Amino acid sequence: MRSLVPFRDINVHASTSHYAFTSPSSPSAQTLVVERPSGDIRLNDGALLGAKRVSSIAGILGIIKLRLDKYIIVITKAQPMGRLKGHMVYKIIATEFLPLRERTLHDPDEDTYLNLLKTLLRSGPMYFSYSLDITNSFQRQAASNPSLALWERADDRFFWNKFIQSDLIDFATGATSGSGLRQHGHRESGADPFILPVMFGMMRITTTRIKSTPLTFVLITRRSRHRAGTRYLTRGMDEQGHVANFNETEQIAVLNDESRGLGGIGVEASMQNGKVGGFEGQDMQVMSYVQTRGSVPAYWAEINTLRYVPDLQIRGVETAVGAAKLHFSEQIRLYGDNYLVNLVNQKGREAKVKQAYEQMVRMLLSSPQEASEANDVTDQKIHVVESTQRGHEYDRLHYVYFDFHNETKGLRWHRAQLLLDQLKDGLVQGQYFRGVDMPGDSQGRLEVRNRQVAVVRTNCMDCLDRTNVVQTMLARWTLTRQLIDIGILRPGESADDDQAFQILFRNVWADNADVVSRSYSGTGALKTDFTRTGERTRAGAMQDLNNSITRYVKNNFSDGPRQDAFDVFLGAFLPDTSSIGSGRAFVDRRPVLIQSIPYLLAASVFMVLISSLPRSSSDSAWWPLRLFAVLWLAIGFWCFRFIYGHGVLYVNWPKLNTPRWANEGYQETMGAIRQDKIIGSFVARHERGASNARISHLEEGKKRIQ
Template identity: 75%
Template sequence: MAPSLPFRDINVHASASHYAFTSPSSPSAATLVVDRPTGDIRLNDGKLLGGKRVSSIAGILGMIRLRLDKYIIVITKAQPMGRLKGHMVYKIIATEFLPLRERPLHDNDEDIYLTLLKGFIKSGPMYFSYSSDLTNSFQRQAQIDQSQPLWKRADDRFFWNRFIQSDLIDFRTSGSRQQIGQQPGADPFILPVMFGMLEISPTTVKGRPLTIALITRRSRHRAGTRYFSRGIDESGHVSNFNETEQIVIINESGAGLGGFAGGGGMQNGKVGGSDGREVQVLSYVQTRGSIPVYWAEVNSLTYTPKLQVRGVESAVNAAKAHFDEQIRLYGDNYLVNLVNQKGREKRMKEAYEQV
């Protein structure tokens, strides 16, 4: 059975009572309806009349409740970045917030929250693909059930918008008061997004096509800013954890920006390579994260904040959970200590080695 992939074209219709999301290229698919102002979600097999067409969007980033209202965040502009094994990859350029209340509320706190959130989304480099899982390395992709919907295949660590997709995912898995049970018709509306860095550079070597790509995936767990988020938590998540994958794809034809996505053969790498050659993928993965002990830097408005490190014994269980997960996901790990070997960071060096 072919996997359920996200819709690459969605029209938004608005009325005083609901927002309706439809896919013009999939006229037989159900319509996703979000009632106003309650935020209740349902699927409608028929077309809802009376809705004014708002816009054509690239996808639904998620839903979030602030102080006074709830908003649907939609992707209004996406920039093609290139192809990976035939799959087009996009960068989010612009979004829009659709309020559930028909009449906007004027509240200073709400306005501040909206401004901060919009600024973060605008400045944050976020990427997605309609047909490929950017949250997983090529090695993990090869081991995942490809018949699953794209959002179910996503690595929970790098599914950046997982929290604001919770309403849609909960509806998909459990339904609602009006529609009880699983709702697979919601799958194409759930779009996993990756936060980080992505570059794709197609070239040729002696006439043979070659694609070089660099992807850094930022974990959504403890993804704080510098100084404010350090060390490990009780679940084994370290601050500012990133996975970087260096990729070389050999014999891939059509790695440019034209079109939407390659055919099935090109996408799975079995055929479609240059001159009929099999597409080959070489991948090298590194990870980085904050030192896995309990530590902090207290911001005292000085150039070098005060460093505080708790006893290593208190972090043993959390560090074990962290390294157990790393070994389960990546196999043998080779650890490199990047902090200074002397001075104020010497305590961090010793804590890392001890833990």
């Protein structure tokens, strides 16, 4: 019988000729064999002889090919996070890389690739379930085909390890054999239980009560694997319509769920397909509400130059219309009507992004109509762009701009309620999902009682801090509406009326804000004191200041390697197998003199500090020491001025898919330095060549507005 869910327990057997993976709880299942060193995959009936059992693992994360070798990445430790509708969900805690060959050559690039991947896997919050498709919302799960394997049902956007599972997927579907030969569609269903889909994002499962009614409160944020990356290095949209920092957040309330809590091994072993029933005589109910966030769908970028506010570039909106159509076609197909909430500032540098977004919406709608609401500060407190008719699919877009900055300035966070008032009609019409367990259904399917037919897509510049505040507000309003509809609350009551639940709700949403922010910007979110407490505090403002400084440092000096790790893991960059041992991929190609200036600055600071130490008595060396200090002070000032004035040379850019603007900035800056009267001749004489790193953003010759 074909297994539709992954194995819960896998033993790894190793020999010099192969790795073998077996499930001790499924003795009749076939053994998955990965040949060494070729990486060919096959299934074997029964166990293989001559292989030594190495360890027991929680699952196979995938197989990745680097420069020298292929590696099988296995999950060695997973933490139970709780049960969702009877299904246990786990977080990946530890992984291990199993090489296919004994390395005889040393390659520094191979070591760097491995370190990047291991760092990403240690820091990236990744979750999986053996029996529940956590990559899909409950509404999409209700419409999925239960006869498909779990990995086949997974949402392609949130199947985070799909690229490194491609060898196993190709083998299972008959697309290729391990050697790359066509197998004419021969299906290897015995490989399905070894393919484990993993989600990147945030997961909280909490048992609680509202007005003495027990429920399981769940928050899931799924980060898209398309155009994934770090804050300033991944902005806007690509030509396939994928936007940066796209996340789907699903808030879930489960009623009549007796399977709450972590449970034990005995409980898990007794589950059929991971399913546990609800209370006798009471149907388990699931209510969920989905929101999305994503970068402004246009071609734009912010360019690090070591200044606190990066340079902003926006390419002509007309060039991005095709990609925007791809993006919104997918969003409308998946979610229905899209309410596009834009929270960027309407003045200053962010105004260009606002204008580009609105121009894009006008070009997509068949008959755009605009309306604005003014106040004493601006004539666009709220600005709406909608179509007056439903001529084509893009007329299901409803653009709503809210002047978040001005309306909430001075800690007036309650003013965000103005946006909610504007969206209420759309929220009511958009509905939410509600499903009830089908009695006696062995597959645990839900009978759909209500569907969500619209989504609110929120963005600010980063889709982090302001976006978090608004999403939390909309989620609270919708949860109250759900609880009133099923009779737990009376009309006029609010979920916030229960003090204990209010604290839980706020902290879960604040945790979600921190996770989403950390994966994109490197720090926790700003303004989470308001999310946690309902008010802006001085302590929260100080924490925001600390996070802002940390973001500046990380975004300029450590996001390059993080972006490289994303690109390798997700297949956006394929390591080159030529010139093994040369160590070229991550070499610093700047002239040595340019590289040495930060060290010279550090040395000057050290010398000034040493020379400023107090002396016990004056002596004849006092004045020479002062001159020595002044000399080093002048050197330090020149070094600082040089670094700050040529900041593009000192940003830690990605080495693999280096952005085009970084390469352009490098060439322009080096051209200016060659004309420098102090060091120009030295740089021109000793320059080791400009960077030949690969580029993938912003086609050359396209018009950009700066």
